[in-house]
Amino acid sequence: MGAWELLVRVRGFLVLGVLTALFATFAAATPAGAAEDDTQAAYLAARLRENPVYVTDQLPREVPKSMTRDFARVAKRTGVPTYVLVLPGQAASGDALLGAVHDRLGEDGLFVVVDESSVSYAMAFGVSAPAEDALSVCLYELPYDAGPLRKFELFAEVVAQGSEKAAARADAARDKYADDEPAEMYIGPSDRENQSILTGVLVTAVPLLILLLVPGARRWRGKLRGRVPARNKSTDRRLPRWVTPAVALAAAVAVPFAASATFDQTTSSPSPRPRAIDLNARLDRVAEGLAKDPVYTDPESPRVLSTTQLTTLHSRIEKFERSEGGGPVYVSVVPQLFEDESEGDEENFAYALHDKLGKDGVYIVADPLDGYIEVFNHGLRLDSLDLLFDLPESISYGDDEADEAEDHLLGDRLDALMTFLDKSPRTDEPETSGDPYPVTNAITEDDLPSLFGDDFWPGLFLGLLAGGLVYGLLAGAVAIIAAVLRRRRPEPLSTESLPEVSPTEPSMSYLRDTAMVELRTLKADFESAEPTPGRTDTRPGDCLDAALLLLDGDANRLDAADAATLVAITVLSRAGRAALAGKAYNRCCAVNPLHGPAVTRHHARVTAEGRQRRLLHVCGLCRDTAIAAPTTLHTRVLTLPGSSPRARYEDSELLNVIPEGIRRLIEKVRESAHVG
Template sequence: MGAVLRAGLTLVTGWLTVLFCAGAVQAAPAGPHAPGGPTQFAYLAEQLRRSPVHVSDQIPREVPRSTAPAFAREARRLGVPTYVMVLPHASYGTAADGLLAGVHDRLGRKGLYVALSDTGLEAAQTYGVDLPGTADAVTEAVYAMPYDATPREVLRHFVDVVTSGEAHQRAEEARAAYDDGGLDEPPGLHTDTTERENQSLVTGIAVLGIPLTVLLVTVHALQRRRVRRAAAAGGPVRGPGARGGPQGGGRTAGGRTTGSGRQRPVGGPGPFPRERLLPLMLGAAVLGGLVAFTASQIFDDTTSGDGSRPTAADMRARIDRVSAGLRRDPLYLDPESRSTLDSTERAHLSKRLRELDVPVVIAAVPTPPDDESGGSKELLAKEVHDRLHRNVLMVLADPATGVIELVNYSTLIDDSYLVDRPRDLTYTGPAEEQLGRHLDELLTYVDKAPRARTGGRPYDPPPAADPVEEKALPGLFTGDFEAGMVLGTFAAGLVFGLVVAARALARRLVRRGRPAGRGAGGAAAPSAPDRPTPAWLRRTARQDLDALTAALEASASLPEEARRRAWECLDAAALLIDGDSDGRIDADATPVGLTCAVVLARAGRTAIEEPAAARYVCHRNPLHGAARRPAPGRPAGGPARSLPVCETCQVTPGPVLRLRSPGSGGRGAYAAYPTLTGPLAALGDGVGIDQLTLDVREYFGVH
C-alpha cells in the first residue's frame, strides 16, 4: 500500500513538474531573435490598455498624435471593440500579423486589431469577435488605395469596405484589375507640388489662351461681315482699263462716263473700328477673369495631405520621451521598435557606459523622414542634447537600418579619432543581432580615444522644415502660371489660324458640293431667286460686273459681234447702278435697276463664252440667264405667242421674277417685274439683249 502511494505521489509530482516547466517556458520572454521582442509587445499593449488608439510620436509630420480621436471615430463605426496602432513602417518588420498577435496576447482583450503605418494598412486581425469581410477589406485596401493616402484615409476606406457587405466582391475586382494590368497604380488622392505646377501651367494657358482665341475669332467674323455688308451696300464696281470694243470711252450726252472713263476699284471697309474693339477687349478680360475664378474653384487644394496639422506638443513628444529616458539610464532603446538587444546585452552596455570616464549616452531610436527632425540625426541629437543640459558624447543607433552616428558635445575626445573609426562601427548591416556587439566594440574604441585639451561642439544643423509649410501647396497663380500665359498666347494664334483655315476650306467644299443646274450651252446656271432681296441684288451685281470686266480684260481675241454685245451690256449695266461714275454702286439704286444690271452682266458673260446663246434671256425670270428655245406665252395685254425661256423653264415653267417696287425703300410688297417701271419690263415681252441695251441708253438719254 505504501509503495502504491509513493508511486502515485511520484507520478503526480512529475506531472506537476511538467506543467510548471511548460508554463515557465510559455511565460519566458522571447529571445533576441524573436520578431518584435517582449519589450515592444508589452509597451504597445500598455498603450492600448490606456486608449484603444495608439498613434506613434515618431511620425508627427504624417500622422500627428493629436489625430487619435479621428481614428477612434472611424473605428467605432465597425460595431466591435477595435484597437488601432499607427507606427512607422519599420516598426513592424516583416511580420505585422505577428506584432498584432503578440500585442493581443499581452493585452488579453477580444476585438479587431488594426496595424497602420505611414505607408498604409499593414494588417488587420480579429480575436474572439466575428467581423465578416475583414481579410477581404485588407486585400482591397492594398490594391485600391493610392500611394499618397494617409493612414486616416486608409482606415476610413477599410471601414467603408467592411461595412458595405461587399468586401469579397470588391477585393476580387481590385485583384483582377491589378492582375490584368488595368490598374498599375491608383490615381493619387492629393495634389503634390509637381501636380500644382502642372495646374498652374494649364491655368495660365486657359486664362489667356481662351479669351484671346475668342477675341480673335470674333473680330475676324465681324470684320468678314463688315466686308460682306460693304459689298452688298455698294462695293467697288470694276471697269476695264481700256475699252477694246467698237465704241470708245468718253463722255456721253447725259454727262456720264463710259468705257475707259470708268473708275478703278477702291478699298474695302477699312480696319476694324476701335470703338467696337474696346468692348470686345473688355469682354475678353471678363472671360479671362471667369476662367481664372473657375480654375481656382476646381484646383482648390491648399495642402498635399488630409489637412492634419501637428501641434507643438506633437512635434516635441518623442524628444521629451527620449530625453527623459536618457536621464534615467545612459542606454535608451525605443520601445516602439523591434527589440535588437536582449536583456544581457542591455545590462552589459549600461554597465560599460557608467564605467567610462567620458560621458556617453546611447539612444537606439529610428529617424524616419516624417519625424520631428525631418529625418536628420544631427538635428535629433541637438534637440535631445538641449534637454539634457550637459556635455556628452551622443551615440544614435537606428535599429531599423543599423546606422550609428556619433555627435560630440564638448567632451574631451579627439573628434578626428571619432571620424576615422572603422566602418563596422558606423554601419552594422541588416543583421539586427549584430547591433549589440558593434555598440560594445564602439565603446571600447571610445575608451581608447586620445583626449583633447578642449571639447569640441558640432555646428548647429539647419532647422527642419515647418510641417505646415511643408505640406502647403504653392499658389495656383504662381510658378508656371506665367509660362502658361506665354504658351496660351501662341496657342490662341494657332487655334485662330486653324479656325480661319477651316472656315475657308469649308466654304470651298460647300461651293464644290453645291449642286448646280445647267444653263444654256451646258454652262452652270447662276443663282436666280424668284424674290431676290435688295442686299442679294447689290452683292450679286457687284460680283457679276467684276466677273464681266475680268472676262473682257482676259479675252484677247473675240468675234466682233460678241465683243460689241459684251461691251454694250457692261456700259448699260454701269448706267443703271453707277450713275456717279465713282466705281461704286449707287446708294439709291433700285431693285429694278440692280436686277437689270445683273441680267446684262450675265448676258455679257454669255456673249464672251457662248456668243450664239447671248441674244435672249428667260422671260419668266431673266436671272435664269440665256434662253434658246421659245415656249408658248402671253405677254401682258397681248395675244399668245412664243416667248424665250431657259431649258429649265422649258421642262417645268418656274415662277415669274418678282421685285419690290422702286418707291418702297426695300420694304414694300413684291410685284411681277413686267409690271414695274423701267427697261427691265421689256424682257417680259420677249425682247432681246440688244434691244434691252438700246432701251437702257434711251432711258438715260445716252446715244
C-alpha cells in the same frame, strides 16, 4: 559510497551543468526586455489595456498622436471590439506581432495595425470580422495617397457590412483595379507649378485671342467667300467697338476666378498639421529615458540588444566616462523616419536631444529598424570631425552579415564603436558639432504654393506668345484655304444678273423674265463694249448670236419660246457677259444650269434611284450638298415646266449638251438652226 552511486552523482552534476550552460546561452542571446513584461508585444499590450487605440509618437508629420480620438471614433463603427495600433511600417512585424499582443492582452476582438500610409495588418481573435476582405478593399478602392485615417474609415465600413458583402466588394475591387487604378486624391508641388503656369497663360492668351479673332474672323470670312467685306457704315452689322475690349476684359477677370475654383486644393497630403506637443512627444520621451539610463531602447520597436549586450554597453560607457578626455555617452536606439519630428535626420535628432537633456556628451543614434549608427559630439574634448567622417563603415552601416541579421548586429557594432571612442584623438578644448542643416517645417510642409505665386508670372508672358502663335497659325491656315478656293473657282461675275441660287422647279414666267433680262443686258454690254486692239476672243458674239438664233433673230419672240429655249438663252447670255468681263465661264453647273458657273468637278448622284455617281461640273452650293448630304443632291436638279410630270432639263434635246460646256451648247444651237 559505492562506485555505481558515485557514477550516478557525477552524471547528475554533468547534466545540471549542461542545462545551466544552455540556459545561460539562451539568456545571453535573448534581446533585452525579452522577459514577459519587457517585449515589444508586452509594451503594446499594456498600452492597449489603457486605451484600445494606440497612436505612436514617431509619425507626427503623417499621423500626429493627437489623431488618437479620430481613430477611436472610426474603430467603433466596425461593430466588434477593435484594438488599433498605429506604428511605423517597419516596426510592425505583421500577423506575428498581432498574435503576440493578443496573447498578452488576453482580450478577444479585431486587432489592426495601421502604418504611416495605410491599414497594413488585421486579424480577428474570437470575433467574426472579414479582416482580409476589408484589407483588400482598402488596397484596391483607394489610391495610395488617401492617407491612413481615410483607409481605416473604409476598412471599418467594410467590416461592418459583414462577411458576404465584404467578400463581394473585395472581388469587385480587385476586378476594377485590374483595368483601372484609382486616381490620386492629392497633387504635389510640381502639379501646382503647372497649374500656376497654365493659369498665367490663360489670363493673357484668352483676352488677346478675343481682341484678335473677333475682327479677324470677319476678314477671314470675306476671304473664304472670295470677296472683300462691305465697309459701308450704314449696312455694317459689326458690334459696337467697345464690345470686343469689354469681353476681353471680362475674360481676363473671369479666368483667375475659374482657375481658383478649379484648382482649389491647398494641401498635398491628407495629414493634419501637427501641433507642438506632437512634434516634441518623442523627444521628451527619449530625453526622459536618457536622464535615467544612458542607453534608451525604443519600446515600440523590436528588441535588438540582449541583456548581456546591454550590460556590456553600460560597462563600456562607464569606463569611457572615467577615461582621460572622455565623458558621458548617450545611446538612443530609436528609429529615424522621414515622418518623424526630425524628418529622419539623425544629426537634428541628436541636436534636439542634447537641447532637451541639457548635458554635454557623445550622442549616439542607432536605428533598430535600418541598423544605421551615427555619432555626434557635444561638448567633449574629442575631435568631432574624426567622429563624423572617420567612423568605419562597418560600424556606421554594417556589413552583409549585419544586413541579413534581424538585430543588424547592433550590439557588436556598438561595442566596436565604444572601442573606437576609446582610441579617438582628444583635443585641448571641448568641441561641439556645428548646427545641423534645418529640416522642413513640419507644420507647413504639406501646404501647396499659391496658385498666383512665382510660377504664375512667367505664364503671363507665355500666354502672350501662345495667343500670338495661335492667331498666326489660324491666319496662315485661312490664307492657304482662301488661295486654294480662288484657284478652284472663278470670281463671281455679278450678284445682280448671275445669282448663285435659282429655283429647282421654276415657273414659265420666271424663266421668261430671267431670259429677257439676261439677253437685253448682254446686248447692251456687247454694243457698248470698246474694241480692244488684238483681241481675238469671239465668245461674246458667239453667245449673243446663238441666243438670237433660238429666237430666229427676234428678241420679241421670247413670249412664245418654250422652257428649254428660255434656259438656253439665259445660260448663253450669262456666258457672253462673263466673256465681255474677261471672266471664266466655260461651263455652268451640271445639276442646275441656272445656278451659274461651275467651280469644280465632283462625283455626284443626281438620281433618286440606284447608287451610281457621275463626275460633274458643279457650282459651290451643289458641291457642298454633294459632300454634306449626297443623297439629297438629286432634289436640286433643274426640272422644266410645261410637261407632266415635269421633265429634267437633261431630257431636252437642246439642253442635254450643257454638261459638255458652253462651246458645245453654241454648236448645238447652230446645228438646230442649220448654221455652219
